[in-house]
Amino acid sequence: MNTFSSKKAPIRVAVTGAAGNIGYALLFRIASGAMFGPNQPVALNLIEIPPGMKALEGVAMELDDCAFPLVTEIVQTDDLSVGFKDVDWALLVGSVPRRQGMERADLLSVNGKVFVGQGKAINDFAKPNVRVLVVGNPCNTNALIAMTSATNIPNEQFFAMTRLDENRAKTQIAQKAGVPVREVSELCVWGNHSPTMYPDFENAKIGRGKATDVILDQAWFRDTFVPTVGQRGKAVIEARGSSSAASAANAVVDTVRDLSTPTRGDIHSVCVISRGEYGTPAGIITSLPIRVDGAGKWRVVEGVKLSEYAKQKIAASNAELLEERSVAFGQLGLSV
Ligand code: NAX
Numbered sequence: 001m002n003t004f005s006s007k008k009a010p011i012r013v014a015v016t017g018a019a020g021n022i023g024y025a026l027l028f029r030i031a032s033g034a035m036f037g038p039n040q041p042v043a044l045n046l047i048e049i050p051p052g053m054k055a056l057e058g059v060a061m062e063l064d065d066c067a068f069p070l071v072t073e074i075v076q077t078d079d080l081s082v083g084f085k086d087v088d089w090a091l092l093v094g095s096v097p098r099r100q101g102m103e104r105a106d107l108l109s110v111n112g113k114v115f116v117g118q119g120k121a122i123n124d125f126a127k128p129n130v131r132v133l134v135v136g137n138p139c140n141t142n143a144l145i146a147m148t149s150a151t152n153i154p155n156e157q158f159f160a161m162t163r164l165d166e167n168r169a170k171t172q173i174a175q176k177a178g179v180p181v182r183e184v185s186e187l188c189v190w191g192n193h194s195p196t197m198y199p200d201f202e203n204a205k206i207g208r209g210k211a212t213d214v215i216l217d218q219a220w221f222r223d224t225f226v227p228t229v230g231q232r233g234k235a236v237i238e239a240r241g242s243s244s245a246a247s248a249a250n251a252v253v254d255t256v257r258d259l260s261t262p263t264r265g266d267i268h269s270v271c272v273i274s275r276g277e278y279g280t281p282a283g284i285i286t287s288l289p290i291r292v293d294g295a296g297k298w299r300v301v302e303g304v305k306l307s308e309y310a311k312q313k314i315a316a317s318n319a320e321l322l323e324e325r326s327v328a329f330g331q332l333g334l335s336v
Contacts, residue, residue, distance in 0.1 A: 010041035010072040014087040014126075016118065017094020017136065018046035018076075019055035021242060025249035026093070027059065031068040035253045036260065043073040047083035048094070080121035087126045091252060092118060092146065095136025108141060108328040115142040116332060119149030128153065133255060134160045135248065139193050140271050141324040144285045147273070148334050156298070159259065160271035162197065162287040164244065164251035165189040169199035169229045173206070176225070177214050183207050188289035188304070189269040191317025192324075195230040197287065198313035203304055222309075259298060263291040267301050278306065280314070283336060284321045 013030055017023050023046075029035060030042055044063070048056045053076070060074050077083045084090060096110045115134070122130060130153065134143035143160040147153075166189045174181040187204040191197045201221045204211040212218065228235075236244045258268045267289040276282040277300045289301040306314070329336060 008039065008041055010043040011036050011089065012043040012045060012087045014045040014047055014083050014090045016047040016092050019048050019052040019059050020094060021245035022093050022135065022248045024059060025246040026252055027063060028066065029249060029253050031063055031066065031071050033070050035256050041070050041072045044071065045075045045083050045087055047080065048078055050078050053078055080118060081125050084121045084125040087130055089256060090122050090126060090130055090132045092132065092134045092136055092142065095142065105327050108138065108324060109331045111136065111142055112145050112328045112332045115145040116149045119146035122146065123150035123152050130157060131259065132158045133252065135252060138324060140285045140321055141328050143271065144325060145328060145332065145334065147285065155273040158273065158285065160193060160285050161251060161255055162189045162193050162269045162271055163255045164248050165193065165197055165199065165229060166269040167251055168232045172225055172228055173201065173204060173211055176220065177206055179206055184211065185266045188267055189287050190314045191287055192321045193271065194320060196317040196320050197230060198310060198317055199226060199229045200310055201225060202307055202310060259292060261292065262294045267291055272298065280318050281322055284318065284325060286318055286321055
């Protein structure tokens with residue numbers, strides 16, 4: 001355990017699946033200050049399942065060996081009542097991967113049970129203002145299950161991650177236009193974190209203008225860009241031999257940082273509880289464009305103009321989420 005004397009109370013962050021690939025890329029960024037800033041101490045609650053505890057010990061040893069000045073405490077546990085105790089943020093990264101022969105319904109069921117347990121434990125042990133970001137797939141439905149199981153915690157405190165998809169989409173557009181990626185903004189990914197997601201190129205900007213006024217090849221957007229973003233995770237697996245880890249961890253850092261600070265300028269893609277905005281079905285956790293106000297509250301950005309094409313793509317992705325909810329909630333005996 002490291003000690004750091006500071007007047008600022010540490011932010012306590014739980015990470016499940018802490019010994020996994022994303023965990024390994026994520027913890028060192030949190031510990032270095034990338035998530036909450038260079039003056040904010042952090043306490044890390046690292047959560048694994050029993051078979052992962054030995055590897056977790058090694059990860060914690062490496063964290064110790066970095067002597068990060070911001071880290072006040074490292075907890076290693078497979079007990080959710082310890083892992084979620086008094087946490088400010090719960091980053092739910094660990095989940096059971098789809099194995100050969102497993103149907104999608106099996107995956108929803110196996111993970112559903114895990115997220116019921118985690119939601120209940122967060123409800124019982126975390127701080128009442130805890131914020132929960134689900135990364136483990138299927139992340140939108142897992143987040144919905146955790147939210148439904150954490151009956152005392154406001155729904156607005158649950159999120160799932162589409163920032164990796166947004167970042168991937170921005171880079172595709174920047175490379176096509178031949179501009180630095182920082183020039184691309186206002187690019188919201190809508191819907192489910194799955195190949196059905198819709199990266200809204202029609203409202204994206206390059207500099208101050210519309211991306212579609214810079215990249216005039218309209219067919220490229222629909223026929224190349226949208227499927228490339230949707231299939232990017234698969235392409236990384238094919239090239240690297242394992243799934244996106246550092247880029248996923250980076251997107252976790254981006255998401256938490258941007259949910260923790262008032263938004264200046266750009267919008268962010270985050271899966272949040274829908275209240276029916278833009279015709280999305282109320283009550284699902286779906287990706288929407290959001291901004292955070294000065295009081296730290298997120299709001300869905302109003303007034304985004306969606307074409308018929310965009311509306312159809314978003315509706316198809318949200319239909320998939322309704323289907324996932326129906327299968328998972330049916331199996332788990334949860335009601336909407
Ligand atoms: P790994 O298989 O490398 O690591 C997962 C870790 O979670 C393992 O150490 C395992 O022991 C642990 N674990 C499993 N069940 C657990 C439980 N109930 N409680 C605590 N720990 C548990 O996977 P990794 O590459 O780290 O990916 C983790 C998850 O992120 C996967 O579900 C993956 O599909 C998902 N992803 C989500 C992304 C997103 O944008 N939302 C992108 C990247 C990634 O595909």
